[in-house]
Amino acid sequence: MKIQFKINGQAQTVDVDGKTPLLWVIRDLLGLKGTKFGCGKAACGACTIHVDGNAIRSCSYAVKFAEGKEITTIEGLSDGDNLHPVQQAWKEEIVPQCGYCQPGFMMATAAMIEKIPNPTDEDIDNNIINICRCGTYTRMRKAIHRAAEIKNNNA
């Protein structure tokens, strides 16, 4: 079936089985490889993207539900050369190790600070539920607080 949506600000039409997980459409049809496959079962968060501003695990989200929606991936998070506050904070805190889980965490964080501009540690524990095997959580926590600060200062 034909499905239309906007991705990173661009209109896009794909012609696929509507049940196809959005993850593979993004990665292999649209060639945006920043969204990662970790488990395919909504269990790790590596594939997190935004659909209409909500953090979604794209491995478990059928493409047909994206019809008419606005999708953002890690490639569309920054505003041209201006890093998104989350990316800026990640850079300042030197968060990534292997880096594989990081786009998912950054997308989850970006969605959270839209809804909770000043997240507490408890908000972070409850909302950031992805997996990082390299164990970058302590730096991430600092970076999340820092991202909220940068965003609030910019506003």
Add this chain to the structure above:
Amino acid sequence: MSQAENNNEKTKKSFSRRKFLVRASIGAGVLVGLPIIGINPLRRSLFENLESMLPEYAITDPATTWFEVTADNKIFFHSPKVEMGQGAFTGLAQIAAEELEVDIEKINMLHATTAGRPIDPRSTGGSDSISALFAPLRELAAGLREMIKNNAAEILGVSAASLKLANGVISANGKSITYGEVVQQANKWEAPKEVRVKARKDFKVIGKPIPRVDLMPKILGEPIFSIDQELPGMLYAMVIRPPKIDTQYKIADASKAELMPGIVKVVKEKDFVAVVGKSRPEVEMAIRAVKVDWETNKNWNQEEILEMTKVGKGEDQLIQKQGSKIKEEGLIEFEYTTPAGAHAQLEPNGSVAHVTADKAILYISTQVPGITRKEVAEALGFEEEQVEVQPTYLGGGFGRKLHTPNSVQAALISKAVGKAVHVFYSRKDEFQTQKFRPPSHHVLKAKLNDKGMIDYIEHHVSAGNASFGSPISSKGLEMFMGADLGIWSGGRINYTKIPNIRFYSWHVELPFATTMWRAPGVMANTFAVESFMDELAHAAGKDPLEFRLVHLPDNEKGQRQKAVLKAAAEKAGWGKNLPEGRVLGIATSGELATVIAEVAEVSIENDGYGDYIKVHKVTCAIDAGMIINPDGVKAQVEGGVMMGLSASMYEKIEINDSRVQPTIYGPYRIAMMKDAPKEIEVIIIESGDKPLGVGEPPIGPIGAAIGNAVFSLTGKRLRKLPLAEEFAKVSS
């Protein structure tokens, strides 16, 4: 899936790297390699002096195999060590930049392809990417610097001694030339007879907390992993993997799957079947429709595996011996066990392979590019030179990518369909066909004298293979060593003020593959030994920190280990007042040359379902020799503590009805943000003039540190990992 109407250009980015390989490169020069240190034929002396006996790397390649200088004055460094998060690229770039007299930004790190670039004779692993390459890489880079300088002197018509080097520009008498220009104009590349490396006091790049060189690609989500690679006309494939351990593929009926949408072919090889199609989701659908006959040799259950792993069941080998063996009644004796564990790295195994009539290329996430090339060549009947392995960034390795037989499957599938193929594991495959950290069983015995000092200690460890059977180990070495390093590593007793010591390693063959897991043996052994030391301290009525200090020797290593213990304890507030309900637990490890101590600040909380262990803060002190990048060291320690905490607290693999359980994150519980300590404080104590390993040591002490804290707080001793489960058991 049909083609999208608007394809995105970004995918192509990933291949720009390839063109570096054909850029102008400088001529050849040969540098003399370092001697390889021989192995002491006395086995136990080898066990006891392992750190000084490890063979050193020799680089006999010309510098030009490692470095390219391009006309636009950029330096490309083809690294035989892969970057899997450990920060090897950054440390190596710093070492090279230092000797080449350039800023770090001038160095562009690439993974060396096996086609004409340096091939690692071992693997990326064992925490030695920096330590093993430090000396030879400095010589190599300094040699290149001298060659460029000598040519510049000739081009500018001045003496080499009068030249000044500053970030890739060479100047003298008001004239200047860039390295890139020198490389374009020079035609004589003679290796200098003697190379002088820089004195430590002149270091400008080494020792600085430079942000990791792969930071921006990882923040922008660039396609740097093997799973991100695409080749023209590429198809997607999945191998159907056995659902049970000790199981072989017999035959498959794929008649239904072959007719499903998007399916191109079902490839049947002698030991596996794979489905190939136009998209990954279509292949995922189709593999469910393939009926496979498997043959399971025997039905294995968890009790059986645990029974096999017990001390006394396999074969033993004496690893450490001091004083005499004490056999008498009434020794203090306890047993400890650790379960099998999964690496569970986020990027699944796999590769993108393209095999043509006389050539094969693989983009792969591997810790062993050289071994992978050999295995693929053998499977295809090619010469090794016909196979190019291009390693990519690894989305985590931890030992899971020390063996990549999946590359052989990818190559055979590509050959069968005559196209490039993208072949990656599902998460279930990744768990089911894991090579696990082996389960272990430990028996510890000791005798205290009337002053509360340890008079005798005896440690037995039993576990499945770790380094044995791995492609990076050799049969000959295994015979020679007799005991599996991956089992006993971390189990030696460093407290050599104890007059009488015995340490035995037992080895069993388990019915499933086991291997190294970040730090082979260190996690399990440190948990057992350091928990036992705590039990002895309490039995002797001594402070656990003091008790450790008085049993460590006064030699150089002992002093270093005492220093990290004291530093971590002091910073953590050992013996001071803590917030209500919190206690500290301490543990240390000194396997190989690095020494580390960790203090966990713990409380027991209740979430309405029951009591649980909460780790608030971990304070570590590490002495890993000379430091190349303090921030990189900190990151590795934080990550190691976190991975060790996760494995000690939560992780467990079991075998039931020959099935691996669990096979998905969640049920296989990995520590998440809520489980992570709010703070991991890292104190670096620098010593000596050589960098030592950093990635593995932090894994060791954390489990015992937490368990020891829980004992102080509750009087309950946890002798089994995972701690969270054991705590729930002893609390109910």
